[in-house]
Amino acid sequence: MAAQPVQTRGEKVERIRGPELAVLVKRANSVPFVEGLRMAEEKGLVIASNSRLDKALVGSDEWGSISDVFACWSGTMTAYAKPGEKLGKTVEYVDPKTEERWVFPVPVEYQKEKNAILVAEHPDYKFEVDGKNIVVNATTVDLVAKFPASDGWHPTDAKHGIPTKEGSSGERYLWRIDSRVGPVARGYDYLGLIYGRRHLVSLLDRPSYGFGVAVEKAPGGGAPKVEAVSKQLTVREESGRLIVEGTPEQIAAAARLLDQLKQK
Structure with a gap:
């Protein structure tokens, strides 16, 4: 089963994509994902997706021009349940550090699916924050089937670059835990010191961790200002x-x- 889109709330947000990348937050200035999203929204920017970062990290030498962003959050928000467990009405994850409860509503069409991962791309989602509850309200949700149950090398789906057992694109190294709601992180191994290349797709990080943030921009567009730290x-x-x-x-x-x- 390939990635499948489902409209969930309101009208789909029109994406403004640029072919180039810029650094919004350097890794040295690392921010939790909620803060990174807020900064991008305030500036009207789009956080670079996992697949876009993959092109920079693996498909070219472009990563060198934004190396001070890594490791960084991507704009690819995900939710997955424990291996073999069917999806219910929501996927929930509690950040061990902040005790924030992340909730990802599951579209009816995907409820009872198992061994799958839900994917939404920025800017097609917003956060509804109520105390320590953070609900991910997405206008479009894709399901990537046959999400691997363990770490390791796996092919990826063509749309989001998510590891899957039935993927058709190049292999990437997956990090995952039992169950989680949160964004994909990329660039742990941008120097090629872990697996020899920049292939690591991390789906285990707490959203409260501090990472850099890369955004997409139009050709010739000015890069966001960042402080030197x-x-x-x-x-x-x-x-x-x-x-x-x-x-x-x-x-x-x-x-x-x-x-x-x-x-x-």
Whole structure:
């Protein structure tokens, strides 16, 4: 089953897509996704989709012109249930850090589907925030079937670049957890240090994490202004994985230190 669109609330938002990319928020200035979305909405910008970022990261050397954005949020919002569990009326996820409850309403047509992932692209969704409840109200929702139950290399669907067992596009490396509502993150491995290439599609990050934000822009359009902030080396553990982020020089220095410690 390929990606299938369903109209859900109101009129579909017309997308304003540009062929170029610009940095709205540098990784050094990292923001949670809600804040990144707010900033993009205020400026009338479109957050770059997973598939658009994939073209920059894997399909060309374009990533080099926006390297200070990575790792970054994409505008591709997703929701998936536990492997083998049927979709109900909603998919819900509680951010362990903030205790915010993310709710993604499931279109009737997709209820009772299992091993699938729901996808909505910015700007075709808005957030309805009530205290710690964040509801994702999307005008168009796609379903990508046969969403893999585990991490690893998988082909991707042609529209959104989401890993799926029946995809027709090039393979990408998936990170996932049991169940989640949140955006796709890209660019963990933009230097090619994790899997040798920039193929990682992360669907496990808490929306409260701080990442950069890239936006699409028209040819010759001015890039959003960003403040210069020194990037710090960060190390964290996520679902049993050790994730190290920083400048190339910082990561190289950390690698040398680890080698020295191993030799002692």
